[in-house]
Amino acid sequence: MALVSNKKAYFNYEIQEKLEAGIELLGHEVKTLKGGRGSLEGAYVITRGNEMFLVNMHIPPYQVGNVGKDYDPYRLRKLLLNKKEIALLTGVEKQGGLTIMPLSVYNKGNKVKVEIGVARGKKKYDKRETLKRRATERDVARETRSRLN
Numbered sequence: 001m002a003l004v005s006n007k008k009a010y011f012n013y014e015i016q017e018k019l020e021a022g023i024e025l026l027g028h029e030v031k032t033l034k035g036g037r038g039s040l041e042g043a044y045v046i047t048r049g050n051e052m053f054l055v056n057m058h059i060p061p062y063q064v065g066n067v068g069k070d071y072d073p074y075r076l077r078k079l080l081l082n083k084k085e086i087a088l089l090t091g092v093e094k095q096g097g098l099t100i101m102p103l104s105v106y107n108k109g110n111k112v113k114v115e116i117g118v119a120r121g122k123k124k125y126d127k128r129e130t131l132k133r134r135a136t137e138r139d140v141a142r143e144t145r146s147r148l149n
Helices: 007-012 027-034 083-094 124-148
Strands: 002-005 013-023 044-048 051-055 077-080 098-108 111-121
Touching (some): 007 013, 007 124, 083 098
Antiparallel strands (some): 002 098, 013 077, 051 077
């Protein structure tokens, strides 16, 4: 079950490949995410040196009074990947037209993991096509339900 998910990513982008990564968080950030608060909207992954970082992910303070004044909810968060995965993603990042973005944050045992995806932006006509397909699937499902009853 996802703690936080990026629903617009599947609509605005065509996901080509998915990877699982660990994430470095502070204690109160984990509690906030387990409470279902946080946002992946507008978040993406960058490379600095031989490390990958999650940029623009919003995690509000768990208890506002207990967090220092210097806490930044949009701070860079390090992703925990092995060297092969970092090399793969660095190559992808250098290609034009592709972006690396977080799709969801979830629990795996006691650990918090991030599902990241290599994505290519959809064109307007692709988005319209997706909306039409969803509408027809919804109509078909509605018709089959009414015939069964």
